[in-house]
Amino acid sequence: MIILPMWLLSTIIWARSVVINYGTPKVPQIRLAMGAIALCFLLLTEVVSGMVLHNIGWTDLIWEKDTPPAKAAIVAVLFSLMPLLILNLEEKEVKEVYDLKT
Numbered sequence: 001m002i003i004l005p006m007w008l009l010s011t012i013i014w015a016r017s018v019v020i021n022y023g024t025p026k027v028p029q030i031r032l033a034m035g036a037i038a039l040c041f042l043l044l045t046e047v048v049s050g051m052v053l054h055n056i057g058w059t060d061l062i063w064e065k066d067t068p069p070a071k072a073a074i075v076a077v078l079f080s081l082m083p084l085l086i087l088n089l090e091e092k093e094v095k096e097v098y099d100l101k102t
Helices: 003-022 028-053 058-063 069-101
Strands: none
Touching: 003 069, 028 069
16 A cells, blocks of 8 residues: 555655656657556556566466556556646646746
8 A cells, every 4th residue: 555655646746857857848648658658668667567577377367466447547548648737737837837927
């Protein structure tokens, strides 16, 4: 239970740093595509590490984890939506700065 909030916090920090350092366009479709690609890489890494490196089967990979599959699915969806959520945060920041200048 303690790992999920820490993982979510690290996801937020790294998503923000990637968006800032690489100058990702502020287009929601591009941000969703970024999140989808990142989710595919995450799931591929989980499957490869679980089935090949740890030599466990497909059902054990899904059901024998520390976190329930429903919580893992929710966190994975948040992981894929993180670039889009960062976009909404950026728009609010720009609006606040603009309101302060006027």
